[in-house]
Amino acid sequence: MNAGKPFSIRQFLTPHWLLPLAGLVVGLTAVILLSSILRPHTFAGTLLQSPQSAYDFTGRGPQGAVYRLSDFRGKAVLLFFGYTSCPDICPTTLQTLSKTLDRLGDRSADVQAVMISVDPEKDTPQRLAAYLNHIDGRILGLNAGLEETANAAMQYGVFYEKRYFSETGYLVDHTATILLIDPQGFLRVVYPYQTNAAAIAADVKYILKH
Amino acid sequence: MKWGRLLQVFYIAGGLLVISILWFTTARPIVVLPRMRLSPGYGLQDASNSLVTSDQQRGLLTLYSFAYTRCGDDCRSMYAALQEIDAALADQPTRQPRLQFITITVDPARDTPEALAAFALPFDPKTVQWRWLTGPQERVNAVASGGFEVLVQPRQDGSLFFTPLLVLVDGAGVVRASFEGSQIDSQNILSQLALLYKEIERSQGANRLAYEAAHFFACYP
Numbered sequence: 001m002n003a004g005k006p007f008s009i010r011q012f013l014t015p016h017w018l019l020p021l022a023g024l025v026v027g028l029t030a031v032i033l034l035s036s037i038l039r040p041h042t043f044a045g046t047l048l049q050s051p052q053s054a055y056d057f058t059g060r061g062p063q064g065a066v067y068r069l070s071d072f073r074g075k076a077v078l079l080f081f082g083y084t085s086c087p088d089i090c091p092t093t094l095q096t097l098s099k100t101l102d103r104l105g106d107r108s109a110d111v112q113a114v115m116i117s118v119d120p121e122k123d124t125p126q127r128l129a130a131y132l133n134h135i136d137g138r139i140l141g142l143n144a145g146l147e148e149t150a151n152a153a154m155q156y157g158v159f160y161e162k163r164y165f166s167e168t169g170y171l172v173d174h175t176a177t178i179l180l181i182d183p184q185g186f187l188r189v190v191y192p193y194q195t196n197a198a199a200i201a202a203d204v205k206y207i208l209k210h
Numbered sequence: 211m212k213w214g215r216l217l218q219v220f221y222i223a224g225g226l227l228v229i230s231i232l233w234f235t236t237a238r239p240i241v242v243l244p245r246m247r248l249s250p251g252y253g254l255q256d257a258s259n260s261l262v263t264s265d266q267q268r269g270l271l272t273l274y275s276f277a278y279t280r281c282g283d284d285c286r287s288m289y290a291a292l293q294e295i296d297a298a299l300a301d302q303p304t305r306q307p308r309l310q311f312i313t314i315t316v317d318p319a320r321d322t323p324e325a326l327a328a329f330a331l332p333f334d335p336k337t338v339q340w341r342w343l344t345g346p347q348e349r350v351n352a353v354a355s356g357g358f359e360v361l362v363q364p365r366q367d368g369s370l371f372f373t374p375l376l377v378l379v380d381g382a383g384v385v386r387a388s389f390e391g392s393q394i395d396s397q398n399i400l401s402q403l404a405l406l407y408k409e410i411e412r413s414q415g416a417n418r419l420a421y422e423a424a425h426f427f428a429c430y431p
Contacts, residue, residue, distance in 0.1 A: 022216065024219070026216050026219060026220060027219040027222065027223040028223070042419060042422055043422075046245065046384055047245060047422075048246075048247060048248065048384065049244050049245050049246070049425065049428070050245075050246060050247040052247065151352070151356065153251050154250045154251050154252065154352055155248075155250065155356075155357070156248060156251065157249055157250060157251045157264060157383050158251040159251040159252060159253050159263045159264045159265050160251075160253075161253045161261070161263075175264070175265050187248065190382065190383070190384070
């Protein structure tokens with residue numbers, strides 16, 4: 001058929017072939033890139049779209065200094081309700097918070113992890129600080145007092161109640177969600193217990209970026 | 211010339227993407243109920259004096275309402291709406307998660323667990339479990355007024371004035387719809403409930419992304 005016409009690479013790669021092919025590759029790459037930029041991030045927890053600012057709680061931190069949620073405007077806040085005598089759920093969740101901060105690397109400077117005690121009668125600011133320093137000194141422990149703890153917990157969908165197993169010994173049953181508040185002070189994501197740190201860190205990065 | 215062609219393809223691809231996003235946001239092939247806010251955390255007592263907590267409602271759909279056992283005319287239309295919803299759901303017994311009604315009393319001083327146990331429900335629900343909750347006055351006030359934002363005021367005749375309100379909360383404890391006053395209409399509530407069921411049933415696997423996009427682009431009814 002083409003016996004008198006040897007195969008030529010230059011002929012094969014004529015603009016007639018190359019341009020549409022290259023155009024297709026570039027076009028597909030553009031679509032994939034644009035899609036990944038415009039595609040909504042899939043959050044590991046439940047995303048909220050509340051137009052109201054998150055409840056502006058107040059509590060006493062190390063050395064009795066008073067902190068409000070609004071003090072952290074400009075930073076993302078990872079909030080958890082727990083207590084120092086908590087046998088299992090709190091240490092696990094605090095480890096998750098610690099690992100999340102580790103995974104964020106330099107961006108962890110833009111994040112404040114906070115634990116509000118659900119046992120404010122026992123968990124003095126000093127006790128909280130000593131306990132949290134043992135796990136991760138970057139997590140701020142707050143004693144919000146009885147009334148404010150009840151208010152804050154209710155507003156953040158957290159239930160807690162003391163359950164006595166002896167005359168003086170008790171545990172505090174409590175909701176173990178982690179709450180992500182964005183740098184503008186809006187509650188954005190709620191994570192159920194045992195959400196992994198990598199997934200939370202990815203969400204925090206997204207929130208900080210957008 | 212070569213670059214001109216490449217740019218042409220790039221523009222077409224980008225244009226198609228923008229058109230598809232515009233189509234998604236205007237034609238709204240998927241409509242979702244907004245994730246409005248977190249439902250308040252609580253621990254209250256039911257008629258058998260057992261502790262009922264917000265955590266126990268995870269995984270269920272809950273329609274919260276607010277009333278008191280002595281409530282007469284003020285509650286009649288709300289009870290009628292609940293009865294119609296219950297009757298309509300009798301035709302869809304396999305829908306999961308199941309819907310439950312929780313009524314939080316706005317008169318906890320009188321509506322003790324004992325009083326709730328003696329109280330005959332305004333109608334006998336066919337499919338929906340209906341519980342009334344009470345507790346210490348301060349705690350109930352905090353949940354009803356502070357959490358669900360129900361305004362309650364005593365009238366001179368001993369009855370209570372309060373905002374009729376129904377709040378639909380999903381299995382994650384997120385408020386997905388609230389119905390106040392004239393919005394308390396069983397057809398309206400059932401149509402929003404149907405949207406929520408549709409989302410729960412369909413937002414699995416790859417479809418989840420499309421549903422998240424619907425939330426992202428606020429494709430609300």
